[in-house]
Amino acid sequence: MDIFDKGYYVGVINNKRYSKCINDKELFGIIKDTIKEYEKTVNEKIIILTDGIGNIVIIGEEFEVFKCLESKISTKTIWFMQ
Numbered sequence: 001m002d003i004f005d006k007g008y009y010v011g012v013i014n015n016k017r018y019s020k021c022i023n024d025k026e027l028f029g030i031i032k033d034t035i036k037e038y039e040k041t042v043n044e045k046i047i048i049l050t051d052g053i054g055n056i057v058i059i060g061e062e063f064e065v066f067k068c069l070e071s072k073i074s075t076k077t078i079w080f081m082q
Helices: 024-039 064-073
Strands: 009-013 046-050 056-060 078-081
Touching (some): 009 064, 024 046
Antiparallel strands (some): 009 078
């Protein structure tokens, strides 16, 4: 994680929570598009990936990206660690 000089936040979205109403690919696409829009307004490093069990993992320099995502997907399944 050397690219994050000042530290970072990690958000994990439990993808299984959405499996009945949206497929994994759609949810990942929504999150990716939201982050792309967010990145247009900030100068911040953000990584998005999936873990071994299908959760979506977002790593960012600032907490604001998670607020943006939470408002976009309206969920309590995002939890954060610093």
